[in-house]
Amino acid sequence: GESVGLHLPTLSVQEGDNSIINCAYSNSASDYFIWYKQESGKGPQFIIDIRSNMDKRQGQRVTVLLNKTVKHLSLQIAATQPGDSAVYFCAEERSNTNAGKSTFGDGTTLTVKP
Amino acid sequence: GAVVSQHPSWVICKSGTSVKIECRSLDFQATTMFWYRQFPKQSLMLMATSNEGSKATYEQGVEKDKFLINHASLTLSTLTVTSAHPEDSSFYICSASDGQYGYTFGSGTRLTVV
DSSP: OOOEEESOSEEEEETTSOEEEEEEEOOTTOOEEEEEEEOTTSOOEEEEEEETTOSEEEOSSEEEEEETTTTEEEEEESSOOGGGOEEEEEEEEOTTSOTTOOEEOOOEEEEEEO | OOOEEEEOSEEEEOTTOOEEEEEEESSSOOSEEEEEEEOTTSOEEEEEEEETTSOOEEOTTOOTTTEEEEEEETTEEEEEEOSOOGGGOEEEEEEEEOSSSOOEEOOOEEEEEO
16 A cells, blocks of 8 residues: 655764655655654644655755655755754655645654754 | 644643634635644644535545534634544644645644543
């Protein structure tokens, strides 16, 4: 069945290091991917997105890489800061469904050690 | 950017009573809103898609008579949990779309049924 999953449930990094969070998806029809950050007790916050016609997209301190061949995407956070500590979800949408209807992966908890 | 307001942020109710949660788009019109449910340390699960002026579309396994959704205007959707029971205790989150690829979430409502 369809799924959007993450490789690791937790990730601990030292402040200042780079973080890489991975995500696998199984549905080849997925054509839009989003990374969200969720802090405790809050709703998800959009970080960055990428469409299936792209391999890489960069934002401020974040980069998303998409490998359609192996149905894998990753979120890279440069110079990780304590404020980056949160749960990170990847989500996928398909253009033949309602825009904004996201299927979420399981989430990776990122802990940044000072 | 787009802002979605959710109210209340937390609520405690007695078993058997009903609770209404509001989701408002503050600076844009939302033709479609989504309601998610999140249990502790788990991912977000889509409950239903709320469309302005028409009936909501519920995901498989979600009881439409228990989780009443009303989307009477382009800026407001409400979720009413009827005859709440302790197993309904969860974090409820809405998201709103303006018809494009949307990704704006509310801050969530923590429901505790005692």
